Amino acid sequence: MSIKFPTNPFKIVGPQDYYKYEKTKFSEDYVGENFKSVGWNVYQPFRDKGIDLIISKYICPKGHTDLNKNLNGEKCDICKIDSVKILYFIQVKTRETKETKNKNGEVTKTTFGWTLGTKDFETDPRKLFVMFSNNPDVFLIISINDYLNLYLKTKKPNYFQEYSFRKGNDRDHSISYNYDENMWYFSSKHTKLSINEYLNLEGLKKIHKYTDINNFQKLSDEIVNFKNKYFLTFKKTKTFKINDNEFDEMNKEILKLITKEKKYFLDLKKSNYEKLIKLKQIKMGKGKEKSIFDSIINYFVDPESIKPGN
Numbered sequence: 001m002s003i004k005f006p007t008n009p010f011k012i013v014g015p016q017d018y019y020k021y022e023k024t025k026f027s028e029d030y031v032g033e034n035f036k037s038v039g040w041n042v043y044q045p046f047r048d049k050g051i052d053l054i055i056s057k058y059i060c061p062k063g064h065t066d067l068n069k070n071l072n073g074e075k076c077d078i079c080k081i082d083s084v085k086i087l088y089f090i091q092v093k094t095r096e097t098k099e100t101k102n103k104n105g106e107v108t109k110t111t112f113g114w115t116l117g118t119k120d121f122e123t124d125p126r127k128l129f130v131m132f133s134n135n136p137d138v139f140l141i142i143s144i145n146d147y148l149n150l151y152l153k154t155k156k157p158n159y160f161q162e163y164s165f166r167k168g169n170d171r172d173h174s175i176s177y178n179y180d181e182n183m184w185y186f187s188s189k190h191t192k193l194s195i196n197e198y199l200n201l202e203g204l205k206k207i208h209k210y211t212d213i214n215n216f217q218k219l220s221d222e223i224v225n226f227k228n229k230y231f232l233t234f235k236k237t238k239t240f241k242i243n244d245n246e247f248d249e250m251n252k253e254i255l256k257l258i259t260k261e262k263k264y265f266l267d268l269k270k271s272n273y274e275k276l277i278k279l280k281q282i283k284m285g286k287g288k289e290k291s292i293f294d295s296i297i298n299y300f301v302d303p304e305s306i307k308p309g310n
């Protein structure tokens with residue numbers, strides 16, 4: 001069995017032809033067609049909420065199904081047990097890599113820069129990041145758990161505590177390809193890790209497996225623990241114009257919120273709403289209060305009133 005993955009499903013055009021105008025659509029189709037070619041059912045969500053593709057297939061839970069096969073609900077030919085459905089949510093990141101040349105003008109390294117924000121880290125082990133680059137033509141297929149672990153292993157989980165990550169505009173350059181070694185790396189200041197195990201067919205093999213409910217729970221807990229530790233506290237960087245004590249206080253206050261029950265947030269919402277009503281009673285507010293009120297009230301605008309023609 002020889003499988004080629006990925007291949008260019010659109011033979012007469014190259015990805016670079018689309019980079020400028022249709023990059024997103026092109027790359028999602030490119031990735032989707034490739035997963036289809038190895039037996040996955042591929043779906044696109046109606047609304048773009050960060051997930052670009054949903055893929056699913058049926059396989060033998062004991063691992064008897066070939067990498068490019070889909071049992072489509074049938075029993076396994078080998079052990080005769082029922083096949084199971086596996087499913088993933090894919091976020092595609094397409095980048096033209098940036099080349100580094102040596103003094104002879106030879107390309108030695110190419111770097112893949114991408115941006116992710118907090119909203120891209122759903123607490124769901126079925127989330128996959130597919131990094132797609134046409135130069136060289138590769139897919140890196142990395143599950144959310146493995147992705148977070150790469151930051152732990154390279155000793156830079158602090159990345160997620162930084163203000164720029166929260167704002168969603170911190171471009172990450174940790175992934176690069178070394179031409180001499182024919183190796184993809186995830187690196188930090190401290191350490192360099194080969195990530196060839198996520199590359200193309202190898203990456204595909206990693207997701208071609210069944211995760212039972214216990215393991216699913218374990219992987220979900222792993223994401224929650226990581227997020228509690230690194231997403232919910234800030235690391236002090238130059239962006240913060242407050243002193244160390246104030247900074248510690250701020251982190252403590254944030255951590256307190258984790259333990260709060262749903263009722264706390266409902267009460268908070270209620271009291272904010274009451275404040276708003278009070279503001280309205282001061283004759284729709286005056287001066288500064290009026291501008292706050294006008295701003296808040298925008299959130300309560302009835303969509304009927306903003307329909308064309310009104």
Ligand SMILES: [Zn+2]
Binds near residue numbers: 079
């Ligand atoms: Zn089987």
